[in-house]
Amino acid sequence: MDRPSSEDVWSPTVGVEEEFLLVDPDTGVPVNKADEVVAAAREFGLELEHELTGAQVEINTTVCRDVEQARYELAEARRFVARAAKTVGCQAIAVGAPPLGDPTGEVTDSLRYRRIAREFGALAEQQLICGCHVHVAVADRETAVQVCNHVRPWLPVLALVTANSPFSRGEDTGFASWRSTVWSRWPVSGPPPVFTSWQHYEEVCDTMITAGTALDRAMIYWDVRPATDLPTVEVRISDVAATVDDAALLAALVRALVAQAVVDVERGVPPQEVSQESLRQACWGVANEGLHGSTLDVLSGERLPVRQQLYALVSRLTPVFEANGDLPAVHRGLRLLDTEGTGADRQRRAFRDGKVAALLSLLAIDNADSAEPQRNAAS
Helix, strand or coil, X not given: CCCCCCHHHHCCCEEEEEEEEEECCCCCCECCCHHHHHHHHHHCCCCCEECCECCEEEEECCCECCHHHHHHHHHHHHXXXXXXXXXXCCEEECCCCCCCCCCCCCECCCHHHHHHHHHHCHHHHCCCCCEEEEEEECCXXXXXXXXXXXXXXXXXXXXXXXXXXXXXXXXXXXXXXXHHHHHCCCCCEECCCCCCCHHHHHHHHHHHHHHCCCCCHHHCEECEEECCCCCEEEEEEEECCCCHHHHHHHHHHHHHHHHHHHHHHHCCCCCCCCCHHHHHHHHHHHHHHHHHCEEECCCCCCXXXXXXXXXXXXXXXXXXXXXXXXXXXXXXXXXXXXXXXXHHHHHHHHCHHHCHHHHHHHHECCCCCCCCCCHHHHC
C-alpha cells in the first residue's frame, strides 16, 4: 500500500454519534424520561438529541481531528449523560437493544416522529434500539458515493466490533447483535447497492421516497451512505459500543477505510465486486455468531472465522493507522476484544443466573469506560 503525498488524505476528520437507553436503575426496564434527561444535561452544558422513542438519547462529538479526540469527547459526554440520568431517577446504559422489559417504546412527541409512527406503525414503536454512527469527512458528494462502494465489503467486520445486544425480554436471543435483526425490518436498511454516481444514488433514493418506504433522505437507513446534511461518509451498521475503547476501535477502522478509499477512487481503482445478497448473508452471520464464530467472507467466498476476518482488515489498514496516528487506539481496542470479548460476550457473563444488578453495572455508561480519557489528546 503506497503512501500518498498528501497527509490530509490519510487524516480526515471524524465524528461519532452514540445512542443510549434509559432504564429503571433497579429493574432495567426502559423508561420514557428522555425529555427530563435532555433538560438535566443542558444544565451541565451538554446538548443531547432526542431519538425516535422517549427512552433514548443521543450524543454527538464535535468534528474531531483524530480518534483520540473523539474517544475523549465520548468519555466526557457519557459521564455527563450518566449524571443527568441519575438526577432524574433513571440510568443510561450502553446497549444495542433492551435486555429487559417490553422492547416497545413510546414514540417521541415531535412532528417528524409522529409522522413516522403513523406511516410505519409498530415498526416505529419497536425501534427501541441504540446504534453507533461514524462520520468521516470527504471532499464532495460524488466522492462520498464512490467511497461507499469501496467501504461496503467490510460492513460485516465493522458490525462485529461493537456487537452488544444478546438479550431481549430477559432471554438470550442467540445473537451477538439482536439489534441488527430488529433494524433489518425497515424497508430501507442493510447493505446498499453499488452506485455508479451521485445522480444514480439520488435516483434510487427518489424511487424509495415515491414508493413510500422512506419519508425522506434521512430515512435512507443503509449501513453506509453519504450523510444527508454533512460532507461525510456515514457508517451506521453498528450497535452502540459497550465502552469508549470499542467505539474508538470502530471509529479508527472506519476512518482508515474511508481514507484508503479516497486514495483508491482518485487513482481509478474500482471497488471490489460484492453482491448485496452476499453482504446480507455475511452481516446476518456476524450478528448471529459474534466474535467466536465463522461466517461468509465476501471477498473470498469462503466461510471463515470472524476473528480472522477482523485481523485481516486490521493488517490491511495498518499503514494507514501508522500514518494517521490511530494505531494506539486500534491496539487498545483489540486488546479489549481479545481479553474480554465483544459487548455481547461481556453481557452474557454478567447476566448469568439472571443477575440484573451485575448486568446494569456492566452497561452503565459511566462504568463501561475501560480506561480514563486521555485529556492531552484533546488539548
